[in-house]
Amino acid sequence: MTATASEHDRTAAAPRPAAYGLLAALRRNHLAGLLSIAIGLALWEVLSRFVVANPLFLAAPSQIVGAIFSLGETGELWRHIGISGLEFVIGYAIAAVLGIALGLAMASSALTKQVSQPWISGLYATPTIALAPLFILWFGIGVWSKVLVVILLVLFPVTINTEAGLRTTSPRLIEMLRSFGATPRQIFLKVSLPSATPFILAGLKLGIGRGLIAVVVAELFGSRAGLGRLISQSADAFNMPELFAGVVVLAASGIAMTAGFGWLERKLVPWTQD
């Protein structure tokens, strides 16, 4: 007998018709996105140089690039990136570990869930970033007050996703494992955890943007160094190119980390990609 792999063959060797011209080429090579960015930057350049024409209100992309280079040369940019990066990494790492642990605890015990659910839901919905001035008052103007704000913003999406991922594990898959006499520990390791992994990764991905916001806003409230500090002191001095330089560096790191997560997801949870 022959088993057919028709579905596989179809996905493996989808034939492409000959090029439809420029539009097809654009679509195929994702050029449309790049083109859109290039046109947008050109418009921005023209707008700021010839329409607004006031460096106090808007900096042109070329000026921003210039500011990034000159800040980089003096070493000031690296100092700010280093401090903000440190705050982000420490806070994010603690929040990830704590968040997953808390999610596991909530999924494994009904009591833990009942006790912590109202707090987590409440704090997740609250703009806790508004508490940043309080943390600065308590923990000083240095790194640790910012770390705390990052933890507070990253923790809850990770917890909520971990718990949801474990809770929504397919009962059929659990039953399949049970039919082989699996212990609760085996069910957790072989079914619940792998099937919750896409959820956990999604929570961590959500945490990137929230963590970056936490760092910058907390620094705006009071700091000695960091990208938020760079932005606020540039704003005070009406130095628009340097202000935008800080924003661009933040945006680039956010995009890079999110893309890194996309790669991680394709590696770790390829079955969710279809």
Place this chain on the structure above:
Amino acid sequence: MNAKLAVSSLDKRFDALEALRAIDLAVAPGEFISLVGPSGCGKTTFLRIIAGLEPATAGRVMIDGKPVTKPGGDRGFVFQNDNLLPWRTVLGNAMIGPEIAGRADAAAQRRTLELLKLVGLEGFEAYHPRQLSGGMRQRVNLARALAVDPDILLMDEPFSALDAQTREIMQTELMRIWEQGRKTVLFVTHQIDEAVFLSDRVLVFARRPGRVQETVEVTLPRPRALAVKRTPEFVAYVDRIWRLIEDDVRASVIEERG
């Protein structure tokens, strides 16, 4: 007869609902038994009790004279939905049973590879479930149950989600595999012709409460080819079982109206 599986006065209730009443059954080693009946007659519940996935309300299930209380490696369950783990390969899915039993060694892997060949999946060991057709996924489902080398195979409508032609092919495949290993099989199905084609005995279930209405012995010679389905003897078996079920359905309709 020294029964492989013996069920005596088995009852099952779900609160007010009486799902199964007074089921008695003795199955000889290597026997192929099918369970047919209208929807809601409790045949899947019966299978799940034998698997140890569901407790009985009263009565006993014995395998080789020992009472069944929980799932075990002496039974392999083939699910209606294949329930494959999407993150595992075909081989990884088929190895789950030995893995849970704590003996996923090289010998177990060799045996599982042999089983995958037996069910026609040679060359697909490294594929993931999403790359397989429905029929192929059910082959993995079967290989996974066989990988723990169970004495009894419990099959819950394993071919119901397949198209008619694939189902016929899978029936002959199952026959070929069964002829080689001669496992004891309990096979739940809605398809009467499937039950007659595969079985030594067909248990016809009635509903409300679920109970064995009649047992039909199928004495068609083995091995059976698909062509047997067109013989008058085969058609007579199907017809007889159909009439048994039809009566039950009609009776239940009248009961509901009254």
